[in-house]
Amino acid sequence: MTALLARDLRLALRSGGGAATALLFYLAVVVAMPFAVGPNAELLATIGGATLWIGALLAGLLGLERLFQTDHEDGSLDQMMLSPVPLPAQVFVKSLAHWLVTGLPLTVMVPVFGLFLGMQETAIAASIATLLVGTPAISFIGAVGAAVTVSLPRGGLLLSVLVLPLCIPVLIFGVGAIRAAVTEPDPFLPPFLLVTAISLFFSVLGPFASAYALRQGLD
Amino acid sequence: MTTDAANKPSGLTALANPTRFLALVRIVLPYLVVSTVLLLSIGLWMGFSVPDDYQQGRTVRIMFVHVPSVWMAMGAYMVMVSGALGVLVWRHPLADVAARSAAPIGAAFTFLGLATGSIWGRPMWGTWWVWDARLTSFLVLLIIYLGLIALWNAVEEPAKSARMAAVVVLVGALNIPIIRFSVEWFTTLHQGPSVMRAGGPSLAPHFLYPLLVMGLAFLLLFFTLHLMAMRNEILRRQIRTAQRKAARGHRNPVARETSK
């Protein structure tokens, strides 16, 4: 299991692995936002949390297409089926690896990007907290999409279409929590806990659904 | 140690079931079509002859199309969920046909529900679209429907696309309450002008009866369309199988001598 985690991390961090690309993409989205809405500092700060979340969502979807596809193409997926390790556990580890190279670095970069967007300290702190607990859900929901589109030559687009609507609750509560952190009467904790709950829910459902789809998708 | 041809019962029922289904459709369909047209005409006539509402004026009549559409939009997803369970649990040969055929119909009803809601909203809210909880969750439902249709079409092999789509249908079904809840939370946070509170038991009887008739008519309409779509899907698959068999016969001309 640790071998699988280490291998996936190693592959992602090597050139062409996509971890750096996801981060660059995230930066590009954040930088593009002021050009779209204008350099109004107040407005940028208001939509800062939303920008960070949209960027994280899109950057997270970026690498998902390849989550099982490379293993499918080079025959590794067949070998994984023959492993004594249960397939859902393997999917969990692979999703975790995906999160470690996309969701986590994005979260770590939030202080820098938050300053770009002129966000308050509390908003930045809230963004880090919600992205930390919320981005795993993207990886775990995304794994289902990646599993059902694994044998499709251009499955990436379809994957995004399938996964994005399912990610809407995470987005709503994630951004809502950030907003609540800076708007006085609204409590931060309920939406934050809801994001956490959704992530936990999908960390169970995602691996089982993906493993089933992967097994059925073999030919 | 050669493989031999066996008309095994599993293969036979798999073939017989859709065939029997097609025969059944042929008998039932005319009655369904006639009663759908009849009930739809009655419902529409009743809907148009109700007096104007004291608040909503004549736009209240949109309700007679809008509300049944919304019911059917949800009902079609229920059909897909039972189809998905049929695929995954019982591996019934018709389950995927039922699920797959329900998707475009469900998407159409969802679209109809959204469009009529929007037309209704124009005079009510003064705008075509508001991020109201119901409208928003139905927009998400529409995207899910369309994504599923795309998935069904993208995977070539029907047996495989059936299981892939079934997984997404079920994951989506588990998600819909979460989406619904999050969207409601979202709209209360934003204090949108959610004035859409028509319906419910407070509805006056002279509005309720046409609505119920229209609901029944839409249910029949759904069954009619669904059966037709299922019939087409079965025929499409039979053509596909025949084509593959033809191709298979051509691929290995030597096979004829070696077999048996």
Place this chain on the structure above:
Amino acid sequence: MRLQIENLSVKRGEELVLSALSFEVQQGRALIVRGHNGAGKSTLLRAIAGLLPHESGRILIAESPPEFAAASVPQLCHYLGGDNAMKAAMSVGENLKFWRDFSGQTHLEIDEALDIVGLDGLQTVPFAHLSTGQRRRIGIARLLVNYRPIWILDEPTSGLDAASEEQFAALMNVHLEDGGLIIAATHVPLGLESADELELSEVSVEGNH
């Protein structure tokens, strides 16, 4: 140990590719699966390895070795298909080390395995730099870093030169002597000492072809 196949039927799509197939492979024996293209050789191998669901029938292990008592049939199998299951971006050593750590029942060390397939010293070379034949030999080395009694080989010698084929034949014979068993689909003779043959013919589908 015996591998028993009882009444196995496998579909690909809606097509019945294998129908009510029964046979048995004994410990220390090899079974060569023959048949023209499309007869279902790969389908049979993948079904035995658990990589394809079967419509009906059973795949059983009788008298399985004690260290594999709790294992399911696929976990007793090494499967070598058309692809070598190696990552181009990782070195030969990293690739083999991953499978060795991941697949359980570790057997030979990596340098031992590489030595046997004649590619010693290539540990640190990226897999992407190897030729087709060398890649296949690394794929074969994977069979050696974990011990699994059943080898399921789909055209195992594709891409190998004569010398490597001979080497691989010797390897398979050792595996059989050790009490393993082999099921291979191939068009060319593999050079095995004791092998049975299974000829797959087309399932005579109802209809006119």
